[in-house]
Amino acid sequence: MTESQAPAGSPALRPRPVAPHLQVWRWHVTMAGSILHRASGVSNYLGALVLVGWLLALAGGPAAYGAYMSALGSPLGKLVLFGFTVGVFYHLANGVRHLVWDFGRGLQPQVADFTAVVVMSFAVAASLAVFGVALFVGAV
Amino acid sequence: MAEADRRFRTPLSRARGLGSAKAGVGHFIGQRVTAMALAVLILWGVWAALSVATLPFDAASAWLRAPLHAAPLLLLLAVGFYHVRIGAQVIIEDYVHTPLLKTAALIANLFVSAFAFVLGAVALLKVAFGAAGAL
Numbered sequence: 632m633t634e635s636q637a638p639a640g641s642p643a644l645r646p647r648p649v650a651p652h653l654q655v656w657r658w659h660v661t662m663a664g665s666i667l668h669r670a671s672g673v674s675n676y677l678g679a680l681v682l683v684g685w686l687l688a689l690a691g692g693p694a695a696y697g698a699y700m701s702a703l704g705s706p707l708g709k710l711v712l713f714g715f716t717v718g719v720f721y722h723l724a725n726g727v728r729h730l731v732w733d734f735g736r737g738l739q740p741q742v743a744d745f746t747a748v749v750v751m752s753f754a755v756a757a758s759l760a761v762f763g764v765a766l767f768v769g770a771v
Numbered sequence: 772m773a774e775a776d777r778r779f780r781t782p783l784s785r786a787r788g789l790g791s792a793k794a795g796v797g798h799f800i801g802q803r804v805t806a807m808a809l810a811v812l813i814l815w816g817v818w819a820a821l822s823v824a825t826l827p828f829d830a831a832s833a834w835l836r837a838p839l840h841a842a843p844l845l846l847l848l849a850v851g852f853y854h855v856r857i858g859a860q861v862i863i864e865d866y867v868h869t870p871l872l873k874t875a876a877l878i879a880n881l882f883v884s885a886f887a888f889v890l891g892a893v894a895l896l897k898v899a900f901g902a903a904g905a906l
Contacts, residue, residue, distance in 0.1 A: 673862070675855060676859060679851050679852060679855055679887065682847075682848070682891065683848075683887050683888075683890055683891035683894070686890075686895050686898070687890065687894045689831060689894065690895075690897045692828075696831070697828065719813060723813055723814075727810065765821055770820075770821055771824070
């Protein structure tokens with residue numbers, strides 16, 4: 632027998648030693664970009680649930696809708712919405728970056744480093760722009 | 772596929788079904804194609820959110836009754852929850868290794884994303900067809 636893995640459902644084996652990685656590798660911007668893509672993906676999942684909440688509130692009538700919009704419009708609500716916005720724009724831009732990689736372009740380390748900074752900057756800039764417009768039209 | 776597997780895997784590992792066969796080509800393509808659709812739908816969504824946020828209840832309901840608003844929003848829900856479910860599946864598979872907990876998490880992910888989609892879609896259709904709230 633090559634591997635001695637426990638059958639499904641039985642107690643886990645004694646933890647195996649793992650070579651150090653996070654403790655020894657210098658942080659690269661591309662590493663940060665990668666985990667931010669995953670984190671923003673999770674935040675987008677939560678944001679989608681907030682969107683469903685909005686639809687439920689709208690379907691629930693004026694009282695429900697008013698309450699939901701008040702919650703979203705509270706200081707904490709606005710902060711959370713801004714966070715969701717940064718996550719959406721980051722994941723969108725980095726997603727495009729991933730699609731470019733899928734076509735085999737832009738994979739050189741220097742290019743990947745540069746595009747990582749570009750998408751991070753875009754996320755913040757676009758979010759600020761959207762909230763700027765929102766302030767202007769009275770949506771925030 | 773089984774023939775190629777036979778060259779690289781022991782019979783026991785094949786019988787147990789362990790190994791890296793996680794997302795597979797279907798998931799890979801599905802994630803990319805939904806990503807392309809979402810790139811457009813999300814940009815529309817940001818514009819839509821800015822449009823609707825300032826509207827009082829009656830105007831917001833009227834906004835959603837327009838097919839040109841209801842349709843992309845419904846697509847955003849469908850494509851979005853598919854994409855988010857596949858993405859979360861990869862995350863669960865990466866971090867959860869206890870077999871029972873992993874299976875439970877994967878099933879929970881499926882149920883939550885499916886239910887959230889249907890819930891949102893039903894609410895959307897109710898408003899879009901004028902059957903909701905105090906109308």
